[in-house]
Amino acid sequence: MGKRKIDAPATNGPDMRVNLAGIAMKNPVMAASGTFGYGKEYAPLVDLNKLGALVVKGISLRPERGNETPRIVEAAGGLINAIGLQNPGFDGFTKKHLPFLKKYKVPVIVNIWGRSAEEYAEVAGRFDGVRGVQGLEVNISCPNIKRGGIAFGTDPRLTAEVVAKTRRKTKLPLIVKLSPNVTRIGEFARIAEANGADVISLINSFPAMAIDIETRAPVLANVTGGLSGPAIHPIALKMVWEAAAAVEIPVVGMGGITSEKEALAFIIAGAAAVAVGTANFTDPGIILKVVKGIEAYLVRCKLKSVRELTGSLQLS
Amino acid sequence: MQTETASVIEQRSLGGDYRVLEFASSKVAPRVKPGQFIHLRVDERNELVLRRPFSVFKTGKKSLAILYKIVGRGTQILARLRPGDRAGIMGPLGNGFPLPASQTFPLLAAGGYGAAALYLLAQQARKKGIIFIGGATADDILCADDFKKIGWKVKIATEDGAAGQKGLATDILTEYLSEKSKMRQMALYACGPMGMLKAVAEIAVKNGQKAWLSLDRRMGCGVGACLGCVQKVKDGKSWKWARVCRDGPVFECRQIVWENGKWEKEK
Numbered sequence: 002m003g004k005r006k007i008d009a010p011a012t013n014g015p016d017m018r019v020n021l022a023g024i025a026m027k028n029p030v031m032a033a034s035g036t037f038g039y040g041k042e043y044a045p046l047v048d049l050n051k052l053g054a055l056v057v058k059g060i061s062l063r064p065e066r067g068n069e070t071p072r073i074v075e076a077a078g079g080l081i082n083a084i085g086l087q088n089p090g091f092d093g094f095t096k097k098h099l100p101f102l103k104k105y106k107v108p109v110i111v112n113i114w115g116r117s118a119e120e121y122a123e124v125a126g127r128f129d130g131v132r133g134v135q136g137l138e139v140n141i142s143c144p145n146i147k148r149g150g151i152a153f154g155t156d157p158r159l160t161a162e163v164v165a166k167t168r169r170k171t172k173l174p175l176i177v178k179l180s181p182n183v184t185r186i187g188e189f190a191r192i193a194e195a196n197g198a199d200v201i202s203l204i205n206s207f208p209a210m211a212i213d214i215e216t217r218a219p220v221l222a223n224v225t226g227g228l229s230g231p232a233i234h235p236i237a238l239k240m241v242w243e244a245a246a247a248v249e250i251p252v253v254g255m256g257g258i259t260s261e262k263e264a265l266a267f268i269i270a271g272a273a274a275v276a277v278g279t280a281n282f283t284d285p286g287i288i289l290k291v292v293k294g295i296e297a298y299l300v301r302c303k304l305k306s307v308r309e310l311t312g313s314l315q316l317s
Numbered sequence: 318m319q320t321e322t323a324s325v326i327e328q329r330s331l332g333g334d335y336r337v338l339e340f341a342s343s344k345v346a347p348r349v350k351p352g353q354f355i356h357l358r359v360d361e362r363n364e365l366v367l368r369r370p371f372s373v374f375k376t377g378k379k380s381l382a383i384l385y386k387i388v389g390r391g392t393q394i395l396a397r398l399r400p401g402d403r404a405g406i407m408g409p410l411g412n413g414f415p416l417p418a419s420q421t422f423p424l425l426a427a428g429g430y431g432a433a434a435l436y437l438l439a440q441q442a443r444k445k446g447i448i449f450i451g452g453a454t455a456d457d458i459l460c461a462d463d464f465k466k467i468g469w470k471v472k473i474a475t476e477d478g479a480a481g482q483k484g485l486a487t488d489i490l491t492e493y494l495s496e497k498s499k500m501r502q503m504a505l506y507a508c509g510p511m512g513m514l515k516a517v518a519e520i521a522v523k524n525g526q527k528a529w530l531s532l533d534r535r536m537g538c539g540v541g542a543c544l545g546c547v548q549k550v551k552d553g554k555s556w557k558w559a560r561v562c563r564d565g566p567v568f569e570c571r572q573i574v575w576e577n578g579k580w581e582k583e584k
Contacts, residue, residue, distance in 0.1 A: 038542030042563070045318045046407075046540075058544075066558065073367075073537050073545035080366050080537070084544050087558065230366040259363050279366050282538045283358060285320065285407070 015299035016306040017292070019053065019274050021251050022174040022199030024108050024136045026053040026274065028292045029307055030264065033255050033278035034058060034112035034138060034178075035084070039098035040105070046285040051292070053274060054108040057098070059140050061114055062124050064090035069222035074211045079230030079257075080279050081209045083223035086114060086143055091127050099133050108135040110176065114143060118153070118163045126170035137173050139164065139198075142180035142205035143227070154180030154205075160192050168197030176253065179203040179244065181233075186240045187247030194248045202253035202276065203244055204237045230279040231257045238266055245271025245312060259287070261294025268295075271312040318410065318540070319344040325402045326380060333456040335430060336396055337374065339382040345408045346381040349373045351438035352413035352531055352567045355383070356539035358405035359394045368407065369395075370536050370562070372434035372508070374460075381406075384433035384459065410539050411566045414438045414529050417504045422446055424493075426486050426517050428509020429453075432460040434531050435508055445469050447493070451486025451513070455479040487516040494524055505529070518570035528570040534561040549574035 017028040031054035032043075039057050040049055049055060067087025074081050089097060094111070102109045111134050115121040121139060128134050141154035141163055153159045164177055177193040179186060181204035193201050206227025211220040219225075237256025245252045254267030255276035264275045280287045295307060304310060323340035330336055340346075345355060356368040369391045371383040387396050398404065416438070417423045423446035425435045432450050439448065447470040452458045454477050461471045473481025474489045482489055486509070505528035507517040514530045521528030537543035541563030550559040550572045559565060559572075 036538075036543065038538075038540070042538070042540045042542035046320060058542075067544065067547075070547060071535060072547070073535060073543070075365060075367050078364055078366065082537070082543070082545060087544050087547075231363045282543065283363070283366055283368065284405070285540075 015296060015304060016308070017296060017299075019307065021136070021176070021253070021274060024054060024110065024174050026108060027051075028053040029268065029274040029295070030288050030292050031056055031110070031253070031274060031276045032281065032288060033276035034140070035082075036278040036281045039094070040102050040107075040109075041098065043281070043285055047289065049105045049107045051289055052107050053292070054110050054135070055102070056110040056112055056138055056276065057094070057102075058088055059086045059112045059114045059143065060088050060091060060094045060124065061086065062091055062120055062127070064088065064093055071221055072223070072226075074220040074226070076209070076211060076228060076230075076232065078232035079228050080282070081211055081221065081226040081228050082206070083221045083226035085223065091124060095131060099131070103133040109133055110136040110138050112138040112140050112178070114140040118159070118166045121153075121163050122166040122170045125167040125173070125175075129171040129173060134173065136176060137167075137171060138176040138178050138202060139167055140178050140205070142178050142182075154178075154189065155183050157188065157192055160189055161196050164193050164196035164198055174199045176200040176202050178205055180205055181207055181236065181240055181256075187243045190244040190247045190252075194250050198250060200251045200253060201244060201248060202255065204233070204240050204256045207233055207236070229256070231259050233257045234263050238263075238270055241267050241272055242270040242314065258291065259283070261291045261298060264291050264295060265298055265310070268307065268310050269312075269314050271314070273308070273311050318408065319348070320405065320407045321345060322403050323406045325398045325400050325404065327400060328396075328398055331384070331459060334387040335384065335456075335459060336387065337382055337384050338395060338398065339380055340404065340406060341379060342381045342406060343379045345406050346376045346379060349376050349381060349409040349437070350413040351416070351441055352434060353409040353411050354566060355381070355406050355408035356410055356536070357383070357395070358407075359391045365391055365394070367537060368405075368539060370410070370533075370539060372531065373409065374433035374436055376437065384430050386430050407539060410562060412564070414506055414531070414567050417442050417444065417446075418502075419443045421502050421504045424490065424503055424505050425449065426490050426505065426507040426509065426513070427451070427460075428486060428513045429457045430459055431508035431510075431531070432464075435506060436460060436463055438506060439464055439469050440467055447472060449474070449486045449490045449493070451475070451489075451509070453477065485513070485516070487513060487520060490517070491520055494520065507531070508533075514570075515575050518573065518575070521570050529567050530570050530573070532561050532566045532568065534566075536562050538562070549576065
């Protein structure tokens with residue numbers, strides 16, 4: 002699975018291709034899970050074939066209703082959400098959404114989650130061999146569900162257990178999405194790698210909250226949510242740098258990308274690829290603009306390949 | 318659905334915190350149906366990461382106008398726009414109002430700037446009907462002249478009695494329906510605060526009429542991807558989430574599961 006080759010670029014421009022443990026991407030910019038639906042929603046506005054990869058919303062074994070409303074609130078330079086991983090479940094996704102995505106050439110990565118290590122493994126097993134799915138992103142970092150999610154991503158023993166059990170159930174490339182809610186991110190990156198992750202991605206949103214001072218009540222029905230958007234980029238960048246230094250496997254950097262500048266910073270810090278999330282809401286064309294911006298930067302710096310840039314941070 | 322960068326043609330005050338903002342729009346404007354909305358990018362500096370949804374008030378061949386109230390940071394930024402300034406428009410979005418059948422008499426109920434969302438419907442309905450506009454005070458009664466100009470009857474209620482009858486739009490709607498209880502087939506349409514929509518729904522059910530309600534929610538993406546703006550709707554004996562941005566914003570009142578929720582105000 003996932004061994005498709007992407008043709009070399011037709012022009013003499015820089016080589017933007019990236020291969021993430023068998024997921025062949027024509028460029029290093031993917032749509033982050035939770036912010037791009039199942040592709041169909043943005044298809045009238047964005048040529049999906051031009052994305053590096055598309056990571057769909059988190060899928061669990063059975064359909065999930067998610068949290069009560071209100072589910073989102075804006076913060077300065079960010080968005081706090083508590084959707085609660087509402088999704089149609091494995092059957093709903095493969096029957097209702099995957100056929101649409103199969104019409105495109107973009108690598109589809111399915112973000113998966115469960116309420117126990119066994120459930121994670123079972124979802125992964127169900128996707129093993131499903132045509133049209135090039136990889137799995139294991140979400141051990143969602144801050145918005147009471148059981149599972151962030152609990153797995155902040156406990157070294159649980160992280161190891163989830164990744165190891167999931168690994169045994171699938172041959173698909175496994176991207177483990179880490180939580181930023183830990184003191185030593187490198188340690189969790191190493192645990193994921195040691196237990197069979199092919200790639201790690203980070204960061205997920207930060208636990209956060211908003212209060213309506215008139216009613217003195219939390220704005221979100223879930224009380225707390227996850228902060229994403231430009232406000233978190235500098236923190237994400239530091240964590241991506243630390244995680245990339247800790248492992249040999251590729252790293253996908255995300256958190257607050259709004260232009261090629263933040264994306265390039267992640268790559269220089271050590272990311273092989275990046276994902277754009279909240280900025281899709283502000284500008285649905287942002288991913289393609291980031292791709293063009295990276296390409297222009299490579300030309301300006303006389304680099305032949307985006308891969309040359311990964312981990313090129315200059316430390317004196 | 319399209320995106321375009323649109324220039325401001327005009328920004329005018331309607332008194333108080335209400336404004337009308339008109340954009341030159343060649344891509345979105347010609348496609349708008351009554352009750353649909355646009356998603357407007359109000360901040361280029363990334364402080365505000367979300368666009369803002371606004372019902373389309375009026376459309377021309379190459380222009381569209383929205384009516385808004387300054388209530389939060391997004392609308393404060395909008396109020397600073399001047400002719401020639403540019404803003405990103407995405408739309409038209411949502412499913413809009415079904416037009417009333419030719420033999421159906423349309424009754425509209427609006428709370429404050431909700432009147433703007435009903436204007437295109439009134440303009441395109443084959444029969445001219447009545448709009449019941451309610452507000453806290455006289456400043457909150459909007460668009461009355463616009464409806465009169467296209468031949469609609471306008472009935473007004475204010476909570477403080479400063480204009481029209483003292484009370485709510487739904488009070489005068491109820492009075493009207495009690496007098497005309499044997500009237501021909503009618504269709505109700507409403508846009509306004511959630512409490513008002515719920516009252517219109519109760520009136521519709523009591524009178525055996527359909528009511529099409531336009532819901533206003535804080536939205537993330539505007540296209541159905543993020544699931545931030547969901548509303549509980551009936552699904553057999555159970556319920557399911559509907560996306561206000563994509564499955565709505567207009568719902569028939571019997572679809573909605575009414576709860577004592579807190580409804581969002583900030584724009």
